[in-house]
Amino acid sequence: xxxxxxxxxxxxxxxxxxxxxxxxxxxxxxxxxxxxxxxxxxxxxxxxxxxxxxxxxxxxxxxxxxxxxxxxxxxxxxxxxxxxxxxxxxxxxxxxxxxxxxxxxxxxxxxxxxxxxxxxxxxxxxxxxxxxxxxxxxxxxxxxxxxxxxxxxxxxxxxxxxxxxxxxxxxxxxxxxxxxxxxxxxxxxxxxxxxxxxxxxxxxxxxxxxxxxxxxxxxxxxxxxxxxxxxxxxxxxxxxxxxxxxxxxxxxxxxxxxxxxxxxxxxxxxxxxxxxxxxxxxxxxxxxxxxxxxxxxxxxxxxxxxxxxxxxxxxxxxxxxxxxxxxxxxxxxxxxxxxxxxxxxxxxxxxxxxxxxxxxxxxxxxxxxxxxxxxxxxxxxxxxxxxxxxxxxxxxxxxxxxxxxxxxxxxxxxxxxxxxxxxxxxxxxxxxxxxxxxxxxxxxxxxxxxxxxxxxxxxxxxxxxxxxxxxxxxxxxxxxxxxxxxxxxxxxxxxxxxxxxxxxxxxxxxxxxxxxxxxxxxxxxxxxxxxxxxxxxxxxxxxxxxxxxxxxxxxxxxxxxxxxx
RNA sequence: GCGCCAGUAGCUCAGGUGGAUAGAGCAACUGCCUUCUAAGCAGUAGGUCAGGGGUUCGAAUCCCUUCUGGCGUACCA
Numbered sequence: 001x002x003x004x005x006x007x008x009x010x011x012x013x014x015x016x017x018x019x020x021x022x023x024x025x026x027x028x029x030x031x032x033x034x035x036x037x038x039x040x041x042x043x044x045x046x047x048x049x050x051x052x053x054x055x056x057x058x059x060x061x062x063x064x065x066x067x068x069x070x071x072x073x074x075x076x077x078x079x080x081x082x083x084x085x086x087x088x089x090x091x092x093x094x095x096x097x098x099x100x101x102x103x104x105x106x107x108x109x110x111x112x113x114x115x116x117x118x119x120x121x122x123x124x125x126x127x128x129x130x131x132x133x134x135x136x137x138x139x140x141x142x143x144x145x146x147x148x149x150x151x152x153x154x155x156x157x158x159x160x161x162x163x164x165x166x167x168x169x170x171x172x173x174x175x176x177x178x179x180x181x182x183x184x185x186x187x188x189x190x191x192x193x194x195x196x197x198x199x200x201x202x203x204x205x206x207x208x209x210x211x212x213x214x215x216x217x218x219x220x221x222x223x224x225x226x227x228x229x230x231x232x233x234x235x236x237x238x239x240x241x242x243x244x245x246x247x248x249x250x251x252x253x254x255x256x257x258x259x260x261x262x263x264x265x266x267x268x269x270x271x272x273x274x275x276x277x278x279x280x281x282x283x284x285x286x287x288x289x290x291x292x293x294x295x296x297x298x299x300x301x302x303x304x305x306x307x308x309x310x311x312x313x314x315x316x317x318x319x320x321x322x323x324x325x326x327x328x329x330x331x332x333x334x335x336x337x338x339x340x341x342x343x344x345x346x347x348x349x350x351x352x353x354x355x356x357x358x359x360x361x362x363x364x365x366x367x368x369x370x371x372x373x374x375x376x377x378x379x380x381x382x383x384x385x386x387x388x389x390x391x392x393x394x395x396x397x398x399x400x401x402x403x404x405x406x407x408x409x410x411x412x413x414x415x416x417x418x419x420x421x422x423x424x425x426x427x428x429x430x431x432x433x434x435x436x437x438x439x440x441x442x443x444x445x446x447x448x449x450x451x452x453x454x455x456x457x458x459x460x461x462x463x464x465x466x467x468x469x470x471x472x473x474x475x476x477x478x479x480x481x482x483x484x485x486x487x488x489x490x491x492x493x494x495x496x497x498x499x500x501x502x503x504x505x506x507x508x509x510x511x512x513x514x515x516x517x518x519x520x521x522x523x524x525x526x527x528x529x530x531x532x533x534x535x536x537x538x539x540x541x542x543x544x545x546x547x548x549x550x551x552x553x554x555x556x557x558x559x560x561x562x563x564x565x
Numbered sequence: 566g567c568g569c570c571a572g573u574a575g576c577u578c579a580g581g582u583g584g585a586u587a588g589a590g591c592a593a594c595u596g597c598c599u600u601c602u603a604a605g606c607a608g609u610a611g612g613u614c615a616g617g618g619g620u621u622c623g624a625a626u627c628c629c630u631u632c633u634g635g636c637g638u639a640c641c642a
Binding site for chain 2: 377
């Protein structure tokens with residue numbers, strides 16, 4: 001449960017405050033209050049591992065030049081038994097601290113003793129949070145957009161879990177509404193075309209053109225022949241939906257399982273209708289006086305909550321809109337199921353809705369005053385082939401499916417690649433993807449892991465297993481590469497904390513890539529086999545720690561850590 | 566028009582909520598395997614941080630503005 005990066009940072013503040021008090025007592029500086037400085041990790045650590053700017057921050061209040069303050073503080077500083085071995089003044093007055101052996105040893109010790117739970121923290125205080133993601137329409141196969149949302153939501157959930165939240169993964173199934181009707185009509189058209197011929201039956205204007213629809217029609221025909229031919233249109237569509245929807249949902253489950261995502265719940269939209277929950281929620285808004293009727297439809301006064309326009313809750317034909325259902329669904333998440341926080345992972349094509357929708361959710365009658373509704377809006381995936389942009393649309397049926405993608409580049413590469421920073425557009429080059437072998441950074445990381453595993457087993461065969469028990473000491477691990485590697489290992493807990501705080505699990509990708517890089521550097525410059533026994537053992541422990549953290553980090557983002565490559 | 570996201574090396578992207586000389590990977594060029602996995606390491610080259618103002622000791626980062634791209638602004642979800 002240790003975050004040594006933060007601990008060391010905090011301890012600098014404490015050390016400096018002590019030094020300041022000593023300086024005041026000694027009459028070296030006026031007592032103008034301990035300056036509020038910041039401690040940070042500099043980009044270039046050749047001058048120190050941590051830099052504090054207290055001397056600069058206090059210049060005004062103390063009426064002394066920054067460097068002068070720095071010199072006084074340093075003269076009063078006591079580093080005995082601290083995490084630091086030295087401090088230096090640099091530039092305009094930075095105080096540069098260098099980490100001590102005590103700190104490095106503690107990092108290795110923590111990893112060894114905490115094992116797979118290393119990296120966890122209680123930051124989240126057990127808050128109950130739902131991450132709703134993918135939630136693709138069950139009217140067709142999942143696309144590369146879902147590939148992005150899938151890994152983002154899943155990795156975000158993992159990161160939150162490790163940061164001390166109680167996490168629930170949910171898939172919202174849109175098994176009701178207009179799109180489902182259209183789905184039924186599309187199957188119907190294909191079915192009738194099978195019997196009467198392509199040209200004899202008109203295809204619905206906004207219907208689903210994908211081959212998967214033809215396949216469903218064919219399956220129905222193979223099973224039941226032309227028994228639906230003379231059936232009433234509505235009844236026929238209902239029968240086709242009853243066949244097609246469960247089929248598609250099962251397929252999505254299968255493909256997502258392959259993508260290594262498992263949901264705690266697949267929540268059916270239809271359940272909100274059948275239980276009367278939508279009706280009840282809309283009634284609540286009506287009774288609260290937030291609605292009005294216009295053109296036979298029921299409208300929500302959304303501008304009253306700061307939104308830029310009002311929304312239709314119930315259409316003129318009596319059906320509830322997705323908007324009303326969404327309000328009911330989220331009320332259900334918070335009120336009926338008691339989540340403290342809900343994070344919806346949505347594509348950028350829904351961001352307008354996200355803004356208006358969060359406005360609606362502030363309606364007092366919903367009772368969500370102490371609840372947190374957050375959105376992780378991910379930008380679109382742009383599909384290109386070489387320099388040509390490939391237009392994707394589910395409706396025209398030309399989308400590249402998630403499953404095809406997994407066939408082509410593999411699950412590991414897929415998950416790693418799509419775990420990119422959410423708020424930037426992701427350009428996905430098909431030509432590149434197909435030949436994404438050694439060029440993909442995922443192999444770079446996996447290779448580091450495999451390298452360690454084979455090294456450790458080779459050493460064990462020679463009678464040098466990883467030493468266990470006894471105090472772990474980093475005293476002998478004093479080269480630049482060894483210390484750089486240990487520092488990166490120490491960063492893990494902090495990285496998870498930041499990824500959880502910022503809803504940006506792609507930090508883990510960058511973290512683990514850097515960790516692998518530091519291991520490769522260490523591996524190249526530090527021999528293990530020929531080292532003196534004490535040094536060899538220390539390095540073996542370092543390898544073991546690295547292996548554990550790489551595997552742990554890859555597990556967060558759902559990538560395998562192979563022992564051989 | 567209004568709103569959201571973005572614009573950093575030839576390409577794909579980092580840049581910890583204002584810090585020291587703006588960084589990786591790929592592509593290009595040069596080295597390193599009779600020694601623990603070369604899917605690796607070391608090095609060279611590559612920049613008006615889209616443009617222009619402003620805030621201050623200090624700006625890729627914060628504010629204003631212009632330009633460019635994506636998305637949104639349905640009685641679809």
